[in-house]
Amino acid sequence: MLSFTLNGLKFRNPLILASGILDESGETMLKVIEHGAGGVVTKSIGIQEREGYENPVVYELPYGLLNAIGLANPGIENYGEEIRKAKEGGVPVIGSIFGGNAEEFVYLARKMEEYGADAVELNLSCPHAKGYGMEIGTDEALVEEIVREVKRNIKIPVWAKITPNTDVVRIAKAAESADSLVLINTVKAMAIDIEAKMPVLSNKFGGLSGPCIKPIGVRAVYEVYREVEKPIIGVGGITTGKDAIEYLMAGASALQIGTAVYLRGVEVFFHIGKEMVAWMKKHGYSHFTELVGIAQVR
Amino acid sequence: MYRVVKIEKIVEETPTIKTFFFRDDISAIPGQFYMVWLPGIDEFPMSISYIKELKAFTVKKVGEGTRCMHKLKVGDKLWLRGPYGRGFKITDKKALFVGGGSGMATLAPLIDRLPGDVVIAARTEKELLFHKRFRGRKVYLATDDGSEGFKGLAHELVEKLLEKEKYEIIYTCGPESMIRKLVDIAVKRDMDIQASLERLMKCGIGICDSCSINGFRVCVDGPVFMKEELIQMNDLGKFKRDKSGRKVLL
Numbered sequence: 001m002l003s004f005t006l007n008g009l010k011f012r013n014p015l016i017l018a019s020g021i022l023d024e025s026g027e028t029m030l031k032v033i034e035h036g037a038g039g040v041v042t043k044s045i046g047i048q049e050r051e052g053y054e055n056p057v058v059y060e061l062p063y064g065l066l067n068a069i070g071l072a073n074p075g076i077e078n079y080g081e082e083i084r085k086a087k088e089g090g091v092p093v094i095g096s097i098f099g100g101n102a103e104e105f106v107y108l109a110r111k112m113e114e115y116g117a118d119a120v121e122l123n124l125s126c127p128h129a130k131g132y133g134m135e136i137g138t139d140e141a142l143v144e145e146i147v148r149e150v151k152r153n154i155k156i157p158v159w160a161k162i163t164p165n166t167d168v169v170r171i172a173k174a175a176e177s178a179d180s181l182v183l184i185n186t187v188k189a190m191a192i193d194i195e196a197k198m199p200v201l202s203n204k205f206g207g208l209s210g211p212c213i214k215p216i217g218v219r220a221v222y223e224v225y226r227e228v229e230k231p232i233i234g235v236g237g238i239t240t241g242k243d244a245i246e247y248l249m250a251g252a253s254a255l256q257i258g259t260a261v262y263l264r265g266v267e268v269f270f271h272i273g274k275e276m277v278a279w280m281k282k283h284g285y286s287h288f289t290e291l292v293g294i295a296q297v298r
Numbered sequence: 299m300y301r302v303v304k305i306e307k308i309v310e311e312t313p314t315i316k317t318f319f320f321r322d323d324i325s326a327i328p329g330q331f332y333m334v335w336l337p338g339i340d341e342f343p344m345s346i347s348y349i350k351e352l353k354a355f356t357v358k359k360v361g362e363g364t365r366c367m368h369k370l371k372v373g374d375k376l377w378l379r380g381p382y383g384r385g386f387k388i389t390d391k392k393a394l395f396v397g398g399g400s401g402m403a404t405l406a407p408l409i410d411r412l413p414g415d416v417v418i419a420a421r422t423e424k425e426l427l428f429h430k431r432f433r434g435r436k437v438y439l440a441t442d443d444g445s446e447g448f449k450g451l452a453h454e455l456v457e458k459l460l461e462k463e464k465y466e467i468i469y470t471c472g473p474e475s476m477i478r479k480l481v482d483i484a485v486k487r488d489m490d491i492q493a494s495l496e497r498l499m500k501c502g503i504g505i506c507d508s509c510s511i512n513g514f515r516v517c518v519d520g521p522v523f524m525k526e527e528l529i530q531m532n533d534l535g536k537f538k539r540d541k542s543g544r545k546v547l548l
Contacts, residue, residue, distance in 0.1 A: 028513050200335075
């Protein structure tokens with residue numbers, strides 16, 4: 001009921017670990033795969049080693065998480081072993097990359113392909129890193145160029161992860177030459193501690209994730225599904241089987257799970273899969289792909 | 299969301315270690331930790347060293363954050379989240395507690411709760427922590443420079459003790475190289491062991507992967523690990539990950 005093929009890659013289920021959560025080291029990704037993930041996306045890797053921001057980098061809220069890790073990563077030259085290790089898990093491993101221009105993205109994508117990644121995900125959407133992510137991902141011309149150049153230079157599929165902090169349809173159209181679109185990244189946000197009278201995150205701004213952003217993600221998937229003829233991977237607040245089904249109905253062909261790992265433990269992939277199957281059985285569906293886009297009102 | 303607590307008492311334990319007492323209603327078990335935020339300065343993990351009505355952190359000056367914490371006075375505030383992680387599992391096995399350096403801070407509330415003999419180790423006599431805290435116990439001291447007690451490393455003293463006396467479990471916290479040696483001893487002698495690990499930690503809630511060792515997250519799967527987990531950790535005492543996540547020699 002849950003296995004499927006996307007961009008030529010076989011997945012045992014549509015619940016993929018989202019970039020940035022438990023995916024810096026190959027051994028941790030293996031643990032996540034053991035706990036049922038259908039695939040894993042790595043932490044976003046750049047040209048240079050980066051330490052990220054000083055603590056606090058994460059803040060727990062009653063309805064989600066606020067984070068500004070700051071694209072901490074060991075740098076692409078040090079990342080081959082982690083990909084090779086994660087590949088032992090036998091599910092697709094997608095290498096997430098971030099660069100400041102098309103040339104950097106191409107270099108990183110080629111390296112990921114060489115390391116054995118099954119696809120690359122372009123981080124065009126991190127909301128808290130100067131010169132990267134969303135700062136690039138809100139420029140249509142740059143998005144179009146980056147996706148086209150990466151696509152031209154590697155054979156493995158290219159996923160473009162798009163920010164909700166702008167007009168998603170406009171950016172999704174610019175990224176249309178990607179094999180799949182990943183919607184959404186975290187929502188730019190802030191929290192102030194009123195006793196300390198200052199922002200909590202050392203970077204001041206961060207990305208909001210978890211149940212509170214699900215309606216934003218569902219809306220983005222719904223809007224883009226109508227306008228762009230590419231598979232959409234839905235992400236943002238998926239915590240239960242019902243959340244997963246909601247995203248499918250909006251138009252997602254696959255899903256990514258991040259903050260729910262914090263809310264329900266690494267076992268969350270098993271739990272959501274089970275809950276999806278139970279719902280589908282109860283409502284007479286034999287495969288999850290039957291649900292894709294059915295809530296679209298034409 | 300942070301809880302704000304007031305420092306009620308400060309005790310100078312060694313030239314580099316101070317204990318800060320505070321009140322917090324949320325119950326914690328030995329081996330668990332909090333994330334402590336000093337606004338505008340840093341946030342870092344800190345295990346609890348006293349666990350009753352008055353709780354405490356026993357803090358060694360190691361970096362910018364802990365250096366600033368040492369300047370705090372009674373009445374100053376701390377911002378806390380937690381307690382987090384898995385603490386020590388209480389067993390009724392005959393216990394030997396082995397604390398190295400500031401690792402004694404983590405081990406102390408467990409020793410308060412359980413019978414057993416204690417090994418306290420430090421570089422030098424001045425840095426021995428809590429060697430007067432446990433009355434009516436057998437407390438063995440070791441210093442690297444021989445300025446007090448046994449001259450040598452903690453695991454060397456443990457080997458000596460094990461020749462005379464039988465223990466069924468080692469509870470330990472301290473430098474990873476010491477823990478590695480103690481795990482090897484426990485395997486060789488077919489004893490049980492539980493160890494509290496310390497790694498560079500960012501989120502404290504199991505999502506960022508910074509503190510992971512061979513797929514085990516110190517912040518939520520630990521910080522206290524059982525023997526069967528410790529023996530799976532090939533990096534223990536050998537490799538760590540730096541702030542970027544790169545694997546480097548310990």
